[in-house]
Each structure stands twice: as structure tokens, then as C-alpha cells.
Amino acid sequence: MSYLVIARKYRPLFFRDVIGQEHITKTLSNAIITKHIAQGYLFTGTRGVGKTTSARIFAKALNCEKGLNPEPCNECSNCISITNGQNVDVFEIDGASNRGINEIRELRSTIKFKPMISRYKIYIIDEVHMITTEGFNALLKTLEEPPDHAIFIFATTDLHKVPETIISRCQLYQFRKLNLDEITFSLKGILQKENIKYEDEAVLEIAKLADGSLRDSQSLLDQALSFSSEKLTLEAVREVFGITPMQLLYDLTYHLFECQKLEAFEIMRKIINAGYDLNQFIKDYIQFLRDLLIQKNIKSQNANFINSIESNKLTELSQKISSNKIILIIEELLKLLQELKTTTFTTTLVEISIFKLFRIIEMIDIEELSNYLKKLNLALSGGNIQNKLTAVIQPDAAVHSEIEAEPKKNIDRLDKINNIEKPIINETAKKIEDTEKSNKSKTSVSEKKEEKNDELKEIAKTPSVKMVLELFGGELVGVKKTK
Ligand SMILES: Nc1ncnc2c1ncn2[C@@H]1O[C@H](COP(=O)(O)OP(=O)(O)OP(=O)(O)O)[C@@H](O)[C@H]1O
Ligand SMILES: [Mg+2]
Ligand SMILES: [Zn+2]
Structure with missing residues (x-):
């Protein structure tokens, strides 16, 4: 490639080639067609999104020798000289280096003269927020009553630094970030x-x-x-760009989510020994987890998550812990990123943070608990918990505290329940429904109570309830309607 930096070589010459800013380029084109041309424009938006590019195209379209058209011709001498920044009637002023009152005064003394060869005298002032207060005051006077032939196009990345008095005299165009x-x-x-x-x-x-x-x-x-x-x-x-290889990030996450401390530390050591910049590594890791969170929650095939690791492997990984925990981990890493700025003990700090991440993994949170309850209900009700009858189990206290102490065991239990076959669950559901029906037909309270115990015993014998009772202990205490 001959050496001309890409940004300059590929600067769009037509409105139609400006990407992602159609809301602006259409309006500007229309203004030209309908001859509704304002005298002050203010382009704002982050760096490198097309502000200067659009200002130049607009200037060309306004001064094109082939007449006022929605697009400039880019062939006439006016268009060409504007592209090269050498047009005598189009002034590109850098607000950062012409920020004082003297520069603005000079501008005011020349603006009144008619354009030399074109329709309009156009002032493109970049980085306009850099102009001093005195400069702005001087500019304001001109902006209030500019000569008919003058047009200002201001551009800024910092709109909040531009005085309200200037903004209110311009048409404001917000350039957006590109996706x-x-x-x-x-x-x-x-x-x-x-x-x-x-x-x-x-x-x-x-x-x-x-x-x-x-x-x-x-x-x-x-x-x-x-x-x-x-x-x-x-x-x-x-x-x-010194980006941590995806496979390392994947492996680290896998061992973290599986609560395998030794393995996770091995990988950390690898990353440190390989000389990766730890700051960059934390940033990459945050990005990785953010993508994982999106994969988990949006499950769109074209989630921006195409990379060297297969998508289904990532989905599987994302299912290992709750979204809540992923968010907590990201928050912890963001904190770490801040702390890294002010310490010389980077390695130690990173290692301590990894410990904190393990503590997050070891917690039981509401989302996981509710998933767990949902699965349990499924086993007890017959596959569909909507408007169904569910057996109610009073779990064993000992098992309860064990689950709290060691959540991993809980997951193994749930896996077993997940594997109960559908006909077996249905059998339970049918039994429960029969019980409820026969209960309704009974009249006396004592009669109901008497038979209840026998019926619960029957339900407890059905395979899926039996299995839950074996896994979690406790006893069957009743049947209730789930909403
Ligand atoms: N929306 C866009 N469509 C097509 N190319 C663009 C767009 N935005 C930026 N570019 C490319 O980036 C280069 C710089 O864009 P431009 O100078 O217009 O950005 P800017 O918004 O003025 O940025 P800054 O705030 O840093 O001055 C252009 O030469 C072009 O190659
Ligand atoms: Mg610019
Ligand atoms: Zn032209």
C-alpha cells in the first residue's frame, strides 16, 4: 500500500459515503435543496465520527460551481480546492491554536468582505470549545448579525464547554458513535x-x-x-495491541466458575510470567466477561461475540454461574483497574482480587436459589409448574446448612433432579391431582384430616418425590397450588 494513512485516503467526499450519520447528512442535503440555509451550525460528537468530514462536504455543496445540489460534484475547482484545504473562501480554523480575542477580532474584520469566487464565505472552526471566554464574547457579536454571505460551522467533542449563548445561535447536530x-x-x-x-x-x-x-x-x-x-x-x-489470547481468558474463567483455585492460579501465573501488561489484561478480561454476560442473556446468534472460541462452548460457560455473579465479578475487576493506577504492587493486588472473585463464586445468590427452587418445583409437580399442584417438602435442616456451606453439592443434586424422566414426574402429578379431587368430595373436617396422612404417604412413594426426599431429606408436609 502506498503510504497515505487510511484515514486521509478514505475520507468520504460525498454525504452518501458518511457512515452512520444519515440523520445529519440528509438534513444538510435537504437544507441545500430547499435553500433553508442557516448561518451557524454546531457539530458535536466524540472523536473521529465524521464532524470535519461532513463540514467539508457541506462547504463544498454550498460553494460547488455546478450549483446548489444535495451532493457536491467534487470535480469543479471550488470542490477540489476545498478538499485540499486551499480554497480562498473556506477557512478551516483550529480553535485550539486560535483561541484568543485577537484571532477572533481578525476574523471579524475580514468577514464583512464578500467572498472572492464563491457563493459563501465559510468558517469551519474545529475544537471550538477551546476558544477563550473573551474570544467567545467577540464571536458572539458576529454570530448575532453575520453578513448574509457568511456561514459558520463549529465542531466540538466537548459540547458542555461551549457557552449556551453560542449554542442557542446555531443549529445543533449530534454525531453518534458508530456500532x-x-x-x-x-x-x-x-x-x-x-x-x-x-x-x-x-x-x-x-x-x-x-x-x-x-x-x-x-x-x-x-x-x-x-x-x-x-x-x-x-x-x-x-x-x-498486546491483547491477552482468548484461550487464556476462557481457561481462567472456566476454572474460576468451577471454583478450581489451583488451576486458576496457574493460569494467572502464566499471564504474569509471559509479561502481559496487567492493566491491559484486566481490561481484556472485563470485555470478555461483558461479552459472556450478553451471550447468556441475549442469546442472539450475532451477539458481537464471534471469535476463536466456539460459540456453544461460551454459552456453556456462561450457564455455569448467575448473571448476578458475573456482574459482581465485573464490578470487582473495575475496582481493581482503578486501584492498579495508584499502586506499585500490581501482581499482589491482582492475586488478592482473584481470591475475592472466588468468594463471589462461592456465594449462593437469589438467582441461583430461585433457579434451584424452580427445578425442585418441576420435579414435584409434573413438569409444568404453571397452575399445577405441587408437593410441599419441609427440607431437612442439616441438608440446608450443608447446601449453604458447599453450594457445589447443591448443583450435583439439581443435576440429578434434572435427569428424572418425564413419565416419572407425570406419575407424581397424577397422584397429587387425584388426591386433591378426592379431598374436595369429602365433607367432614375429621374425615379429611384422617385420610390426608395416608395420601401424603402415597405421594411420597412416587419416584420423583421419593428421589427429592432422598436428596434433600426432610418430609412431605402437604400439597399446594402453585401460581
Ligand atoms: N461517519 C463516517 N463515515 C465515514 N468515514 C468516517 C466517518 N467518521 C470518520 N470517518 C473517517 O475518519 C476520518 C476522520 O473523520 P473526521 O475528521 O470527520 O472526524 P471528526 O469527527 O472531525 O473527529 P475529531 O473530533 O477528532 O476532529 C475521516 O477521514 C474518515 O476516513
Ligand atoms: Mg474534526
Ligand atoms: Zn463542485
Whole structure:
């Protein structure tokens, strides 16, 4: 690839090529067609999402020699000189280096003269929030009564630093961050034009790192390609940007979720010994767990979670603990990230945090408890707990405290209940329903009470209830209707 950084080589020349900002580019095009052109525009949004690009396209469309059209021609001398930043009537001013009152005064003294060759005199002021208070005051006067031929396009990443008086005199356009699909789509387009082969996962990894900024994604791509220009591979991308290999993150999570402390520490040691930047590693791990949480809860096939580990393996992993616990772990890691900034004991701090993560795993939380109760109810009611009758068991106190002390055993129990076959559960359900019916037909209280014990004994003998009683101890105390 001849050396022209991607961001500059691929700056869109037409509104239609600006990605993800249709709400803005359409409005600007329409303003030109209907000749409803304001004199002050304010473009805001994070870095590298198309503000300067759109300002230039707008300036070209306004001053194109082929007339006022929704898109500039990009062929006439006006369009070409605007693209090159050499047009005599379009001024690109950097607010960061022209922030004082003198610069604004100079602008005010020249703005009144008619444009030299075009329809409008256009002032594109980037980083407008950097202008000083005095500068803003001077600018305000011009903005209140600009000459008809003058148009201001301000751009800023920090809207809250722009005075309200300026904002209220402009049309405000909020540029949005781009999503992963938009970024990967755009990067793949560039790679295809450059005839460079790529792995989808590599492109996705870069898109994730760019955090919504298309320019950042392009700079990252530049960087990755200078490392491996033959083919863009995931491995190369992860290596260039020092990202922890996915397999290590997966293995660590597996052992953590399985409460296998020794194995988890082995992996941590591997990560530390391999010389990974621990900060970067924690960030990668947070990202991994966040993706896992999404996989667990949204279960969409194209959750942004395509990578070197098979999706079903990840789903399986995500089922091992509750969402609640995953969130707690992420919170703990975010705290760790903060603490790492102020300590020199990074390794120790990371190790202590891993211990804290194990404590989270060992807790029993509401979500798991309720899952557990649901499964238990299923076994006791006949497969469908909606409006069904369920056998009520008073569990054994000893078993209860054992479950609290060692949640893992509980999971083994649930697995057994999960494996009870459907006909066996149905048998219980039928027995319970028969009991309830015969109870209704009885009249006297004593008669009811007398037979109740016998019936409960019968229900307790059905295989699925029997199994629950064996696993959890306690006794069958009644039958109730579940809502
Ligand atoms: N929405 C977009 N569609 C297509 N390309 C884009 C878009 N946003 C950014 N780019 C690419 O990123 C480069 C930089 O974009 P641009 O200068 O417009 O960003 P910006 O919003 O002005 O950023 P900054 O706040 O840092 O000035 C462009 O040259 C282009 O290649
Ligand atoms: Mg810009
Ligand atoms: Zn033109």
C-alpha cells in the first residue's frame, strides 16, 4: 500500500459515503435543496465520527460551481480546492491554536468582505470549545448579525464547554458513535479495495478497540498492517495491541466458575510470567466477561461475540454461574483497574482480587436459589409448574446448612433432579391431582384430616418425590397450588 494513512485516503467526499450519520447528512442535503440555509451550525460528537468530514462536504455543496445540489460534484475547482484545504473562501480554523480575542477580532474584520469566487464565505472552526471566554464574547457579536454571505460551522467533542449563548445561535447536530457492524463493514471495504486478505475476527477485534470512532479504527488498522501486511490475522492484531489470547481468558474463567483455585492460579501465573501488561489484561478480561454476560442473556446468534472460541462452548460457560455473579465479578475487576493506577504492587493486588472473585463464586445468590427452587418445583409437580399442584417438602435442616456451606453439592443434586424422566414426574402429578379431587368430595373436617396422612404417604412413594426426599431429606408436609 502506498503510504497515505487510511484515514486521509478514505475520507468520504460525498454525504452518501458518511457512515452512520444519515440523520445529519440528509438534513444538510435537504437544507441545500430547499435553500433553508442557516448561518451557524454546531457539530458535536466524540472523536473521529465524521464532524470535519461532513463540514467539508457541506462547504463544498454550498460553494460547488455546478450549483446548489444535495451532493457536491467534487470535480469543479471550488470542490477540489476545498478538499485540499486551499480554497480562498473556506477557512478551516483550529480553535485550539486560535483561541484568543485577537484571532477572533481578525476574523471579524475580514468577514464583512464578500467572498472572492464563491457563493459563501465559510468558517469551519474545529475544537471550538477551546476558544477563550473573551474570544467567545467577540464571536458572539458576529454570530448575532453575520453578513448574509457568511456561514459558520463549529465542531466540538466537548459540547458542555461551549457557552449556551453560542449554542442557542446555531443549529445543533449530534454525531453518534458508530456500532461494531458499521465499523467492521467500513474496514472490510477498505481492506478489499487495498486487496488485503483478512480474518473476520481480526477486523472485529480492531472494531472493538476503536470504541465507536471510525478514525481510531482506521489508525489501528494502519498500525496492524504495518506489522503484517500480507494478511490481517487475529493473532497479529492481538499481538500488536498486546491483547491477552482468548484461550487464556476462557481457561481462567472456566476454572474460576468451577471454583478450581489451583488451576486458576496457574493460569494467572502464566499471564504474569509471559509479561502481559496487567492493566491491559484486566481490561481484556472485563470485555470478555461483558461479552459472556450478553451471550447468556441475549442469546442472539450475532451477539458481537464471534471469535476463536466456539460459540456453544461460551454459552456453556456462561450457564455455569448467575448473571448476578458475573456482574459482581465485573464490578470487582473495575475496582481493581482503578486501584492498579495508584499502586506499585500490581501482581499482589491482582492475586488478592482473584481470591475475592472466588468468594463471589462461592456465594449462593437469589438467582441461583430461585433457579434451584424452580427445578425442585418441576420435579414435584409434573413438569409444568404453571397452575399445577405441587408437593410441599419441609427440607431437612442439616441438608440446608450443608447446601449453604458447599453450594457445589447443591448443583450435583439439581443435576440429578434434572435427569428424572418425564413419565416419572407425570406419575407424581397424577397422584397429587387425584388426591386433591378426592379431598374436595369429602365433607367432614375429621374425615379429611384422617385420610390426608395416608395420601401424603402415597405421594411420597412416587419416584420423583421419593428421589427429592432422598436428596434433600426432610418430609412431605402437604400439597399446594402453585401460581
Ligand atoms: N461517519 C463516517 N463515515 C465515514 N468515514 C468516517 C466517518 N467518521 C470518520 N470517518 C473517517 O475518519 C476520518 C476522520 O473523520 P473526521 O475528521 O470527520 O472526524 P471528526 O469527527 O472531525 O473527529 P475529531 O473530533 O477528532 O476532529 C475521516 O477521514 C474518515 O476516513
Ligand atoms: Mg474534526
Ligand atoms: Zn463542485
